[in-house]
Amino acid sequence: MTTPRYKRFLLAVLAWAIALIIFFPILWMALTGFKTETAAIADPSFLFSPTLESYVAVHARADYLKFALNSVVVAFGSTLLALLIAIPSAYSMAFLPTPRTKGTLLWMLSTKMLPPVGVLMPIYLLFRDTGLLDTLTGLIIVYTLMNLPIVVWMLYTFFKDLPRDILEAGRMDGASTLQEVRHLLLPLTLPGIASTGLLAVILSWNESFWSLNLTSSDAAPLTAYIASFSSPEGLFWAKLSAASTMAIAPILVFGWLTQKQMVRGLTFGAVK
């Protein structure tokens, strides 16, 4: 039973149309970055003579590389740290559950629903006293903290679905816990850990509240870079578009390259 040709063609057109509509705002932003400020607010048009003047202006005002490097360090650093803490916890929760495990998990997740503004002042004072303001270390700590609940939860659901028989078999063979982890658990769980990590990287990269409030210059990541181009007096759309394009380009490419890996772990249980 094959779908008729014309139906397939219509489906393809529909799918492409939707994909393009969804992608359009990003495309439009990228294009606007190559316009002049006056062209940027004129009637929408794909036909314009591209100029690099916005990129030049943006480049003259802020050191993109410094901001980008901070973003990379903070996103990957916090993800690594979160995984290091979360893997053993999730492991123990999945394999040695107590009646309280599920409650603890839910409670952990609910702390994630606390709006960050609610704890800004306490954290700011704490950071001031420990000298962590405007440091990469400080930001890494906050992001680790921020992503931990979701990281633990994702790893937990993943670990829980692992085939227990294999682990039991390994235990029977007299493998020590460390060996168990190294030879059995790690290879089995790597996809889950990888996908959790990738999601954490994306969430950290895009976080804009803590990064703006806890940094000033040394540790400021790309979200602060954007804030220096948004809504000044006068025309700014082209410059803002250029800056935004540069700020999201790395993570967009990263996401495109890793999307398959990312879902593999997320839907492990679901696709089993």
Next chain:
Amino acid sequence: MTTPGSFPGSPPPTFAVNLMNKTRAYGRTVGGLRSLSLQAPAVTLLLLWMLVPLGMTLWFSFQRYNLLMPGMTGFAGLENYEYLLTDPALWSAMGVTLLLVGWVLIITVVGGTLLAVLFQQDFLGRGVARVLAISPFFVMPTVSALVWKNMMMHPANGVLAWLANLFGLPAVDWFSSLPLTSIVIIVAWQWLPFALLILLTAIQSLDDDQVEAARMDGAGPIAVFFFITLPHLKRAISVVIMIEMIFLLTIFAEIFVTTSGGPGLATTNLAYLIYIQALLDFDVGTASAGGVIAIILANIVAIFLVRMVAKNLES
């Protein structure tokens, strides 16, 4: 003035008990101190991580503490809570929060499922089309809000206004006439790709033979969707709802950039209301009380909704 930097940092006793239970249970099932040493630090650290800011918030919520009034400090009792709970804005903010979460969940789950089915079909350039469609998930919330506000929904220069003009329709002034709808559109645009990504992967594992068999039995595509595809996706949908809910309850950047909670209170959700208290009033006490209320609410949501979803995840 009390030094606000010092707090009771140690976790309340209940959690210590919790921790001990865990180790005891552990001892029963496997035994061996080596593994205990493997997880105890991590679990302790994890709890500390989450308890310190929470403990600080709780502490501040009972203090009279406004950054702009350095002289007026001290124990406030339930004053902060009373002030917040009598604020008419609080109830409207809760309503807005629920509406926002509800609509975005509906749009992303329904849209994501339909799109997953569509993008599952074999067509030319499927890989590229998929990648384009999931892209918004990787865009910073501030950037997407700025793009939508200035380039898409702007009543004079936006692409949507231009399109409306093209068809001879009056331009919609999105953020003043349809404020909450506009925010829902922006947020849904960001999260629809996430739902699509998860559901698409889940749908790929659907057994072709099963579908084929159903078709042989005379099931149309709609019946296949409802009786085979949808049940298969149940768990993946639960994952989507769970993760999205966590983020949607604290939506802030999109509102801050576009409507600043207005007009009136039309788009002030709980996170934004707390922001008004904390950073416009600089009233740390009330803001902390707001944070505590938000946590309590989140736990209520967790009990009802998340448990429902979690049960789904178990099966």
Next chain:
Amino acid sequence: MRLRHTLPVAGAMTFASLSANAETITVATVNNNDMVIMQSLTDAFEKAHPDITLDWVVLEENVLRQRMTTDIATQGGQFDVMTIGTYEVPIWAEREWLVPLEDLPEEYQVDDLLSSVRDGLSQNGALYALPFYGESSMMYYRQDLFDEAGIEMPEQPTWEQVRDWASQLHKPGEETYGICLRGKPGWGENMALVSTMVNTFGGRWFDEEWDPQLDSEAWQETVSFYVDLLDEYGPPGASSNGFNENLALFSRGNCAMWVDATSAAGKLYGADESKVADTLGFAPAPIAETPKGSHWLWSWALAIPTSSDSKEAAKEFITWATSQEYIELVGEQKGWTSVPPGTRESTYANENYQQAAPFAGFVLEAMKSADPTDSTLEPSPYNGVQFVGIPEFQSIGTQVGQMVAAALTGERSVEQALQAAQRSTERTMQRAGYMD
């Protein structure tokens, strides 16, 4: 030749060793054009002061204000120079968060600063911030449209006349709207304009007992007038238009009239971004019952927080960035319309500036006649024309601004909106202890 060759090397070496020890100061500022120019002149400053290096934190206004207030209130010490306005300076100075600027060098000529601006940046007679640029408000209009319709602009227009002209000039079919005004909620956005309107309609924010007056007749009348005016003769989407959006609209020729900051004048005359440079007319901000408080006074100024550990270097910088010398530097390098306006008498006496900016005298007059200490018809307990100089105003103004915007979009009636605004203001004032 050889000797000459070695000299610059030696010079470069001493320079390098100096800058290695250089003190770095962190300057927090708004991303407005005048400040961006200041940032682009970093080299000029560092060349003249080799022992100081500048580190910039440039953010949009809302984010910056929140960032700076958090830091200064907690004594975080992240910044050595902060860009703040006439609203913050007296409040922060009173809490001893700012360094008083005494013993300014002779060549700085502190007496050259406009006295109204200087007063706004002082607390108990001491200066706490140096003005970077200043502004008042005025009316811009399209001379060509006025001529066409045969309207003569009087020396002092009234709001009634403005409404009348707006009705004549409103041609939405041709994308020309009668009047553009701020509608975007915020204490520095719509409330700046609405407060001046309330003043001139005879109203005030608070009576002498600090009782909020938002449900008074004067507020009702003013806000109804404002809402009707924009509904009938304003551009679509007026409630999301702030200074920026209106500037874009007016400079593209979409508005017949616009009442807003004097600092827009330079941008409207700059020919490359403005279509209306040739036909631009200007008049004082319109009045109604009383001329008092009909135009605002604002200044962005540079201040040094007491939590800074490089106060001397910071002072070097702020005296440079607000000096006559700096203004001349900008004039020569970026053109005289780009000069930061509204701070010094000498700028207005400068022939280059007068030639480039025909509106100069006009702006100076508006700046000088705005009196923050006496801006309401009936007596009020506060300072400030378009704001109320108390710490609570930031949130009061923002919330009332939201309500006015709600009235503008029709989400609430003017009466409902003002009652809600009155209630929320009463709550805030009670909590802050102004009233019981």
